[in-house]
Amino acid sequence: MPPHVFADRPAQPPERGAVDALITRTRRLRGDVDAVRQDTVGDADDDPQGRWQRALCDLAVHHLDDLGAHLDQLKEGLPPATADAFADELAAYEADSAAGSGSLLSRVGSAEWNLLTDEVSWSDELYQILGRDPAAGPMSLDELPSVVFAEDQPLLTAMVTDCLVDGRPIDGEFRMVRPDGRVRTVHMMGEPVLDSDGSTASMWAVLRDVSELRRSQRAVRETRDSLQRHQHIERTERRLAVEMQEAVLPSWRGSLQFPPGSPTSLDVAAHYLPSPDGALIGGEWYDALQLPDGASLLGVGDLTGHGVAATSSMAMLLGALRGMAVAGVRPGQLMAHLNRLLDTSTQSALGSAVCCRYDPTTRVVTWAQAGHPAPLLFRDGTGRALSRLDGVLLGATSGASYEQGELTLQPGDVLVMHTDGLTRTSSGPQDAEVAADRLTALAARLTGTRDAQEGVRVVVEEFGQGERQGDACVLVAKVNA
Template sequence: MPSHLSADRPAAQPPGRGPVDALISQARRLKGDVDAVRRDAAGGEADHPRGRWQRALYDLALHQLDDLDEHLAQLRDGPLPTAAVSEPAPRGSLLSRVGSAEWNLQTDEASWSGELYRILGRDPAAAPLTLDELPSIVLEEDRPRLTAMVTDCLVDARPIDGEFRISRRDGDVRTVHMMGEPVLATDGSTASMWAVLRDVSELRRSQRAVSETRDSLHRRREAARGEHRLAAELQEAVLQPWRGSLRLPHRVPGALDLAARRLPASTHTPIGGDWCDALELAGGETLLSVGDLTGQGVGVTSHMTMLLGAVRGMAMAGAGPAQVMAWLDQLLDATVQPALGSAVCCRYRPGTRTLVWAQAGHPAPLLFRGGTGRVLDAPDGVLLGATSGPVYGQAEEALEAGDLLLLYTDGLVPGHTGRAAANLLLGLAPRLGGDRTAEDCVRTVVEEFGTHEREDNACLLAVKITAESRS
C-alpha cells in the first residue's frame, strides 16, 4: 500500500526489527503455553458441554495468538508485492489473512497489496476493484453495511471498522474485517481512502463454537436445575420433614423416640433415590424403613416415591418385612425402566419390644446398648431388581429400654461403604450412649461425618427405645 499523509499527522513509521522480533518471540511462547494446557485438558469431560466449551475457548485463544504472531511478522517484514501471490499459499497462512489497499478518489485508481488478492480470491494479474466495484463480490445482505462504512469515511471522514462477507470465485464464503481511514488533502477534502483487510473466517468460526457450546452448557445447567427442583419437590411431597424428633400422630408419648436427617451431596450431584421413613401401623406397631435406588435425577426420585408408597401400603395391609421385600422386587422388575435398589424394612412391636426385619442388599441396622454397638445379624436378601424371584429371609431382635438403632444408607460416611462405614459408626458408641434423645444421636453422627465432602446423598434414621415401650 502506498504511503500517505493525513491532514493531522504523518504516516506512522514501522518500528525497528528488534522490538518486533521480541514481541513475536513472546507471542510464540505464549502460544506454546496455551497449546500445552489445551493438550493437558483434552482428556477430561470430552463429551460434556463443559469440555466442548473449554476446547472451543482454547482454539479461539490459539487463533487470536496465531493472528498476533502473523500480524507482527508482517509488521516486521512489510507487505509483499502483488507478484508474490502468483504461487498458491497454504490455507490459513499469512498471505491469505492480511492485506491492504488504497483507493484514490481523484484519479479513481486502486492499489492493492498481494495479500488482498489472495483474501478476495482475485486474479493477481487483474486490475484491483474500485470502490464502486467492490460491492460486487460482497454477499447481498452485507452490501448495505459496506456502503454505509465507505460513505461515512468519505463524506464524514470517519474511520472504518467493520466486517462483511465475500463470495470468492471458487465458491468459498469468507468473513473479512476492514479497518481504514480517509486521507485528507491540504484543503481538507478527502483525497483517498486506505484500509487494512483481514480474513477472520477461522476466528469467527471459533467464536461461534465458543458461543454455541456456552449456550449448550447454559441450557444443560438450566435443565439440571429444573430437574433438581422437581426431584426435591417429589422428595418433600412423600418423605417426612424430619425437623427435630418425629412425633407420630397417634403414638403414646414416649413409646418410641425417632429422629432422622437427609444429607445432600457436597457436589452438584442431582438428588438420588435415598429415603428413610417411619409410619404408624394398626395395633400400635411402627414401620421403619430405609432404602436407596441406584442412579440420580428426577427419574430415580420418582421410582423412589413409588417404592416408598408401595412399602407403606403393603405394611398397612399386614405384610411382614420379608413379604414386602419380595413384592418390592417384583414391582421394580415390572417398571418400564428397570433399576437396582437396596432397602431395610422393619416392624417394631412395642408390646414385646421386638424388631422384625428384612433386608435387600442393604447395610444392616446398628444396635447400640450400654456404651457398645454391633451390627445386627442380617437375614438372607439380595438387591431389589438383581434377579428373578428371590427369596428374602426375616429376622427378629429383642430390644431393651435405652437401646438405640441406627438405620442408614450408603454414603453416610464419606469415602467408606459396607463394613468399613459400619465400623466407623460403631466407633461412636461411647458418645451415643450418653445422648439422651434420638435427635441428640443424629446430631452426634452429623457432627462427626456431616461436614466431610460428600459425593452421594445419604439418609440416617435414629430409633431410641424408651422405658414406656411395654404395654
C-alpha cells in the same frame, strides 16, 4: 488512521531489537496457550464446560497467531513478489483454506480507490484474500458489491457512501464469496484521503480476513450458550429433585413416639445428610409410620441414580411401601413386592433397603433386608450388627424371595439404621464390617442418650463432617425404659 497525504514526516520503522523481543514473547505465550489447549482441555466433545474451555483456547491461539504475523510483517516488511512467487503463495493459501486455517501472512491486504483518476490499487495480499487473479486487475468500488453477500451489500454501500460523501472513517465487516465458492469474512477499515481543497480525492482501506477468528468467536459463543443452558437445566432439575424429596420424606422434626403414650413405645428420630458439595440429590430415603394395628414401620433405603429420576423413583417406592405396610404386609413379603415393582417399572433403577416392623405389645422387631447394611443394636454399652439375612437388591432379578428375622428388644435398647452413603468416602466405599465397626464404637455414647434425637446427633457428629461421597440417611429408634 491519519490521511497519508498529510503526513508531517516520513514514517520511521520501529527498532529491530524491540520488535524481536515482542516476537519472542508472543511466540512463547502462544506455545504456553497451545500447551494448555493440548494438555488440560483434551477431547471434551461430550462436556459443555470442556468444549467452552477448548473454544476459548482456540480463540486465544488465533489472536496470538495474528499478532505474531503482524509483528513479522513489521520486522521484515513485504518482500517483492514475482508472478511465480504469487502463484505459489496462492496455491498454499488455498490449500490452507481447505484445511480451515488460511495463511497467516495473507490475512491483511490494502486498497486505494482514486476518485480523480479512477485508478485502483490493490496489494498482493488482497488478491489472495479474495482469491482473485492479479491478471484480472483490481475491482472498482462499483464492482466490489458483486462479490459481497446480498445481505451484506447494503452495509458496504452505506460505509463507502459515508466515507466518500461525508468523510467518515470506514469500519465494518461483511462476507465475500471467492471465485472458488469459498466464503470469507472480511473486516474493512479506512478513511477518505483529502486533497488540498479538503475534498475527497480517494479512499484508502485495509481489509483483514477474519474468517477463522469469527469462527473461533462463534464457537466460544455457542459453547458458552450451550454451557449456560446445561447449567440452567442442572439447576432446574436439582430444584425439582429437592422439592420432590422434601415432599416425599417424612416432615417431622425431633423425636416421635410410636405408638404415642405406650410404655413400650419406640422413640424415633431420623436425619437426611446431603452430599458435602450439595450438588447431588440421590435416592436415599427413610421412613417411620404408625400402622393401624398399633405396630410401627421403620425403614431406610437407597436407589441408584441422582436427580429427578432418582427422587421420582423414590416417591413411587415409598408410596408402595406405605400402602403395603398399612395393609398389613410383613417385611419379607413387602420386600418381594417392592422388588417386583422396581423390576417391572419403566424407570430403570436398583434399590437397597431394610425394613422393620415393631410390635409394642411384645417388643418384637420383625425385619428384612435387600442388599442393604443390617440394623445395629446397642444394648448395655455395647453394639453389634444384626445377623445378615438373605435378600438381593431390589429390582435386580424377578421372583426373588427375602428372608425374615425377629428380635425381641429390651427397655433402653437403641436400634440404628442407615444407608451406606453414611460411610462412603473419597477413598472408596467401606465394606459393611468396617462401617459397622465405626458405628459400634459409638456404643457407650448411644446407649447413654436420653432420646432418639440425641442419638441422631451422636451419629451425625461422627460421620456428617467427614469426606463422604454422596448423600445419606440415618434413623435411630430407642425403646422407652
